[in-house]
Amino acid sequence: xxxxxxxxxxxxxxxxxxxxxxxxxxxxxxxxxxxxxxxxxxxxxxxxxxxxxxxxxxxxxxxxxxxxxxxxxxxxxxxxxxxxxxxxxxxxxxxxxxxxxxxxxxxxxxxxxxxxxxxxxxxxxxxxxxxxxxxxxxxxxxxxxxxxxxxxxxxxxxxxxxxxxxxxxxxxxxxxxxxxxxxxxxxxxxxxxxxxxxxxxxxxxxxxxxxxxxxxxxxxxxxxxxxxxxxxxxxxxxxxxxxxxxxxxxxxxxxxxxxxxxxxx
Numbered sequence: 436x437x438x439x440x441x442x443x444x445x446x447x448x449x450x451x452x453x454x455x456x457x458x459x460x461x462x463x464x465x466x467x468x469x470x471x472x473x474x475x476x477x478x479x480x481x482x483x484x485x486x487x488x489x490x491x492x493x494x495x496x497x498x499x500x501x502x503x504x505x506x507x508x509x510x511x512x513x514x515x516x517x518x519x520x521x522x523x524x525x526x527x528x529x530x531x532x533x534x535x536x537x538x539x540x541x542x543x544x545x546x547x548x549x550x551x552x553x554x555x556x557x558x559x560x561x562x563x564x565x566x567x568x569x570x571x572x573x574x575x576x577x578x579x580x581x582x583x584x585x586x587x588x589x590x591x592x593x594x595x596x597x598x599x600x601x602x603x604x605x606x607x608x609x610x611x612x613x614x615x616x617x618x619x620x621x622x623x624x625x626x627x628x629x630x631x632x633x634x635x636x637x638x639x640x641x642x643x644x645x646x647x648x649x650x651x652x653x654x655x656x657x658x659x660x661x662x663x664x665x666x667x668x669x670x671x672x673x674x675x676x677x678x679x680x681x682x683x684x685x686x687x688x689x690x691x692x693x694x695x696x697x698x699x700x
Contacts (some may be wrong), residue, residue, distance in 0.1 A: 457503065461495045468532075476534035487532020493525040498592070508582065511639070511650040511661075511668040518573070519675045521592060522565075522599035527683065530600065530607040538610040553611045556604035558624055565602035566633065568594055573635035573672070575646040582649045602628075606683065618691045622684055629680030632673070639669030 468487055472479050496502060497520035506513040542549050555561065571577055572591060581587030605613065606621055616624075638646055645651035645661040655661060 457495065457499045460498070461491055464491050464494075471537065472534065475536040475540050479534045483532050483534060485532075486528050490525045490528030490532060493520050493528060494596075497521050497525070507588065508649055509653045510656075511647055511665050512671055514578075514650070515573070515639075515668040515671045516675070518569075518595055519671070519679065522569070522595040522602070523676060523679045526596065526599035527603040527607050530603055535609050538608060542610060549611075552604070555601050556608070556611075558605045558613070558616050558620070561601045561605055562624060562628070565598050566628070566631065568598040570633050570635055573633075575638075575648075579648045606687075618687060621687055625680045625683045625687070629677040629684075636669045636672040639665050639672065 465488075468491075472484070497517045502513055502517055502520075506517045541552075555564070572594060578591075581591045605616055606624065642665065643662075645665055647665070650664065651661045653661070655664070
């Protein structure tokens, strides 16, 4: 998370101090997962553990060097790439890596918490919340205010991660069961998100002046400008999110086909 990376760390002189928090964060998630799995489902399939591990590695890659310092105050395009990794790639891997017993335990041991999660992850609610967060968290005034402090950067990363978990919950999590939200509605849910044109990406693509003070003042890469980087950020946001949704749809088709084959036997 960028709140562990000082702005000076972007000057290509790598030191280990700014990244200790990232490493501790990753280790804490891994240790908590291992302890939890031993308690609720010691015989969890290896593929689930592998998916959760992949999600942790994606978070690590998004928050550690070099993406962490580059996205903190140097390149808007890397900032958007971090968003895609934290909010759209890591959450489905983390959720898919949890055993079903995790969700059952949540229902039985923390029913009040589960009721809140059930409301927040209603497909329409999750769709709306995620897209509002995606828009507001890339709005120039919001980014410039939050990126100016470690606490603000921390809040931004956490909002991305939580909104991504809410967004992917109706697709990946086995509970609560929503029979009406079956294969085709899920395809539409992801497909609409892939096609949706959001204001920040359009502003990034067509603005004639840099929209983020945080990146306008950063020394540009030779041969480029802040506007070039900003336009690249718009492309990364639009194309990157569309491709992630396409991968999600492909996985759903595979699961649907596998279930169909099993049903015919």
